[in-house]
Amino acid sequence: MDDLLKNFDSYGALALFVVFALPGFISLQVWSLLVPAAARNLKDIIPDAMAFGVLNAVVGAPVFLFFATTPGQTYALAVAALVVLPVFWPFAIKNVLKRLERAGLILNRARSGWDAAFLRREPFFVIVHLKDGRRLGGYYGYESYAGLHPCSGHIYLEALWSLDEQGRFLAPIPDSRGVVLRPDDYHFVELLASPEETNG
Structure with a gap:
């Protein structure tokens, strides 16, 4: 038994x-x-x-x-x-x-402003303000990548762009394959209208 x-x-x-x-x-x-x-x-x-x-x-x-x-x-x-x-x-x-x-019935589920911006999966121009004082221009497109929680802040930009002194985008840097950045590399990131939004 x-x-x-x-x-x-x-x-x-x-x-x-x-x-x-x-x-x-x-x-x-x-x-x-x-x-x-x-x-x-x-x-x-x-x-x-x-x-x-x-x-x-x-x-x-x-x-x-x-x-x-x-x-x-x-x-x-x-x-x-x-x-x-x-x-x-x-x-x-x-x-x-x-x-x-x-519908506004629950709070936004994004863990941070970074996540909220990149979860939309929209292309845009980016100006990265590096900690050494330089500004880095780039394009965040459909081949780019941004880490989300718990790895927010890590970003891969698929193409680098040259900037003038006022921070305006001039042209893609020839032969650029983009850049990978960590949160410790920069102070903040500016997001600007993409070519699709500008032309649309």
Whole structure:
């Protein structure tokens, strides 16, 4: 009897892991690809993973129980409920949060002004005020990159531009392949209208 109870406990723990933890961790991994976040310890992400797992179980279990009438359907729905559906939740939640944010029902989710500016993914001219007093002109386009939280401030500009004494953009620097800057390299960054906005 004791052995039977031990086996039941083992199988029960495995079932709980498969039903809640596994889908939750899948959702959490997808979420981390959509929303930048600082690295966390396993014990800190377990509550979030379980929350995703509960959401997945609440929606997936009724569908599984209602439609799984044959072994083939059972297997297919199990894969869908435990692997495919968890991938969907982060996209759905992010979309809902974005709509609520645009409607003014929740606060802006950007962690900083830097993130708010670059999350728009719009091209613009950039003047970087370096700590040595120089000004660096560049173009932030679709091939450029700006780090977001927790790496805000790191930026790659795909092309450098020459500036006149008043800070006006003159022309692209020949053969420029851009520049990579760290937060410690500059004081602040100016963002100016891109060619698309100027011509539009």
